Every structure is written in C-alpha cells, then in structure tokens.
Amino acid sequence: MLTAVAPTDPVGATAFSVPVAVPPLGRPAQLRLLAPVGSASTLVAQEIDTTPSTLTTLLLSKPAAGWRLTVRSRATGKVVDTRDGGATRGEVKVGWFGTDAKGAFLTNGSYDWTLSVTPADGVGAPVTASGTVALFGAAPARHDYIGGGDSVGDLLTLSSSGTLGFRQGSGKGTFSVNLGTSSGWTTTNKVVPFGDLSGDRCNDVLVRLTSGALRA
Incomplete structure (x- = not known):
C-alpha cells in the first residue's frame, strides 16, 4: 500500500494522506470473486427460444474472456449439458434452460454444475464455482405423476x-x-x-x- 501526500497550501493548512492500493511488484492481479457466489437451489426449465432461468451469479474483480458451464446428472454422474459465454466484465450471470446439448428437456431431478471463468488478460487461473440444483418443469421421471415433479415414482x-x-x-x-x-x-x-x-x-x-x- 502506498500513501499519496497532498501538498501544504500557501496558508499552511495541514497536509493529508490518501491510501492507494497498488499490486505488489512482479505480481499481476489475479481474477477473483468480490462477493459470495449467488446460486439457485431450484430451477424451472425453459424453452430454448426464451430467457433461461438464472442458475448462478458471480461478481468478478477484473474482465473475463469467457466462461463455460458444465452440468452433470447427479443420478448417473454423466455430463448432460455444456454452455459457453463470451467476454464480460464485472457481473457474470449464467442461466440454464434445463435441456441437454441438443435442446431436449432433461428429466426432473438433481444436477451438479461447475462454472469456469477465464481472465481476459490471461493472468492467473480461471475462477470456478459449483453447486447442485433441483430441476423442475422439464421432462417427467417415469411414473412421476404428483408431487410437483419430485422425480419419485407414484x-x-x-x-x-x-x-x-x-x-x-x-x-x-x-x-x-x-x-x-x-x-x-x-x-x-x-x-x-x-x-x-x-x-x-x-x-x-x-x-x-x-x-x-x-x-x-
């Protein structure tokens, strides 16, 4: 931390100092999160030609070159969808439709997701976030008729x-x-x-x- 000192005025007013944040020499600033990750615990599936429900929101310390969302079925452990986003700065808000890579609705249930955000200047490792979301309003699980799409057979x-x-x-x-x-x-x-x-x-x-x- 450096301190900038304002000059004394001609009438002898007291000088004051202003703290200025400066990265350590030889260590460029890393991409990091400025606030806790905001994530949805439940998500309602949406048609591809509409606005997806927000899955997670990140607040970044510097511009990002892009991001990738990877979604896995908790039941099978298999990757069921990936989404990519372009350059952004500040806030990254990522939505998910609740579909697979071909646009077909996935089965209602629990899904694990991971988001990786790459720094625009290439300095440092990507920032990652992860979580689990319960998907509703997508394809019904077999024998699931009541219970709001809880994926449990009735x-x-x-x-x-x-x-x-x-x-x-x-x-x-x-x-x-x-x-x-x-x-x-x-x-x-x-x-x-x-x-x-x-x-x-x-x-x-x-x-x-x-x-x-x-x-x-």
Missing part, C-alpha cells in the same frame, strides 16, 4: 368400486393415501402408467377398454 390404483387415483411415493418404499381420484371407471379396464405421449412434459396413462380400444 402408484396408480383402480379400486374394486371403480375409483382411479394416485398414491404419492416417498422414495423410501411407502406411498400416501389416494390423491386426485376420479370415480366411474370400469374395473375390467386395463390401466397402465406410461411416459409423456403428447410432449406437454406430463406423464400419461394408457387405458385398454373391455371393447379392446386403447386410449391415452
């Missing part, structure tokens, strides 16, 4: 009285009471839980009627 039931309903799974082998029930179903119908048939990001149900007709 149980489809058809009672002897013709009531169709779902029992929410806990992920620990237990299920809740029937939820979202509807009555008037023929008990001889074959009801099978299925995946998303219409592309609306909700799982569907196949029903084979006693007449042999198949409905979704």
Whole structure:
C-alpha cells in the first residue's frame, strides 16, 4: 500500500494522506470473486427460444474472456449439458434452460454444475464455482405423476368400486393415501402408467377398454 501526500497550501493548512492500493511488484492481479457466489437451489426449465432461468451469479474483480458451464446428472454422474459465454466484465450471470446439448428437456431431478471463468488478460487461473440444483418443469421421471415433479415414482390404483387415483411415493418404499381420484371407471379396464405421449412434459396413462380400444 502506498500513501499519496497532498501538498501544504500557501496558508499552511495541514497536509493529508490518501491510501492507494497498488499490486505488489512482479505480481499481476489475479481474477477473483468480490462477493459470495449467488446460486439457485431450484430451477424451472425453459424453452430454448426464451430467457433461461438464472442458475448462478458471480461478481468478478477484473474482465473475463469467457466462461463455460458444465452440468452433470447427479443420478448417473454423466455430463448432460455444456454452455459457453463470451467476454464480460464485472457481473457474470449464467442461466440454464434445463435441456441437454441438443435442446431436449432433461428429466426432473438433481444436477451438479461447475462454472469456469477465464481472465481476459490471461493472468492467473480461471475462477470456478459449483453447486447442485433441483430441476423442475422439464421432462417427467417415469411414473412421476404428483408431487410437483419430485422425480419419485407414484402408484396408480383402480379400486374394486371403480375409483382411479394416485398414491404419492416417498422414495423410501411407502406411498400416501389416494390423491386426485376420479370415480366411474370400469374395473375390467386395463390401466397402465406410461411416459409423456403428447410432449406437454406430463406423464400419461394408457387405458385398454373391455371393447379392446386403447386410449391415452
């Protein structure tokens, strides 16, 4: 730290000093974070042609040449998406759509991410940040019908009285009471839980009627 001293004025006023931050000689300033990393714990998937939900925000000490976001599935450990950004200075705000590299929605669930930011002047190592986010509103996990996209399988039931309903799974082998029930179903119908048939990001149900007709 150097001190700049202001000159005394002609009438003899007292001089004052102003501290000036100067990097140590021979040691260029490294890229660093100026504040704690702000990260989302949950994220809602968005279409590619819209604005992505903000995943993380970094405040940098100097300009960056670019950044790379790498996302891994917590369930499989595999990289499911990467995103690159260009030069920036000050704040880096990175969004994520909740899709894979081809733009297809990933399955709802937990994902680990790592962000690497490269200094524009090439001095020092990249700054990195990481975290875990719970993805919602993307592709439903198999057998997940209720619970807000918690990626836990639920149980489809058809009672002897013709009531169709779902029992929410806990992920620990237990299920809740029937939820979202509807009555008037023929008990001889074959009801099978299925995946998303219409592309609306909700799982569907196949029903084979006693007449042999198949409905979704």
